Amino acid sequence: MAHIVLITGGARSGKSRLAEQRVLEAGPVAHYIATAQAFDSEMTARIATHRERRGPEWRTHEAPLDLLETLRATDDAPRLVDCLTLWLSNLMLAELDWESRAREMIAALPDLHHPVVFVSNELGMGIVPDNPLARAFRDAAGTLNQWIAADADEVILSVSGLPLKVK
Template identity: 60%
Template sequence: MSKTILVTGGARSGKSAIAEGLISGMPGAPIYIATAEVRDGEMAERVAVHQARRGPEWTTVHAPTDLIGALRDSDGKGPRLVDCLTLWLTNLMLSDADWQAAGRALASELGQQASHVVLVTNEVGAGIVPENALARAFRDAAGQLNQWIAAEADEVILAVSGLPLRVKSND
């Protein structure tokens, strides 16, 4: 039976490393579904650090906007790590896509998966209220998306200073 795990937390809280550790304990060849679009040197460096940490046994699938398609295409081929939902949401919002429809569809799709899925997302609602309208809209959208995915997940883990804190478990 497949399991869906959501790993959330603040920036640089250890979310990705925790998620990678979860995947490494699951049977099958690990698949990394990357939602980032490399647009500058800083992002290229971040991607390189993540790739080096994961190692060559991981297959990488790029899915900046078609996350559901990537999940469907990779289902049955091994456990998947989606990193991250916040970048996926950013890509959708910047392309004027209907992020609400996409988010609801993703939440629904997770229940259809045969292979394990671990999703990483940022908790963006714990800080100050952003000054500009776009930032507030993003914060609100991320909060809503995270709630939809958390409701469907079997487990939700909060990353705090590199440590996993389980906040939901259906075991």
């Protein structure tokens, strides 16, 4: 059974760097499962920054919607999923049933053999969003994080680039 880690925190809290370190500690070659989609120049720049930071030991796989299939296809080395929040937004914007896809993925985690480190944003620590879609997204992200955290072997909160072990 794979070792499952959830690293969560606020925007620019150092989650991805911590996750990259953890995955590389688990093996000399690693899979980076990217859920982001470059719909604008700002996101294109963010993706480029992440790519430039990673070295030749990383194999990048784009999985904006098909996360479970990608996890299964990359079960020959440690994986980093960056990030669950973007995966969730992709599913919601595509009007797909995020709950059933998330439950199916979580149910499959015990069948995986190599470690998986999930990155996710902690969204419920700010103000209540002013519109129904934003509130639904915030609530869904909180639910998804709770589901992953319940089954994870470790949960780490990233605060200013420092890991705080929660579980």
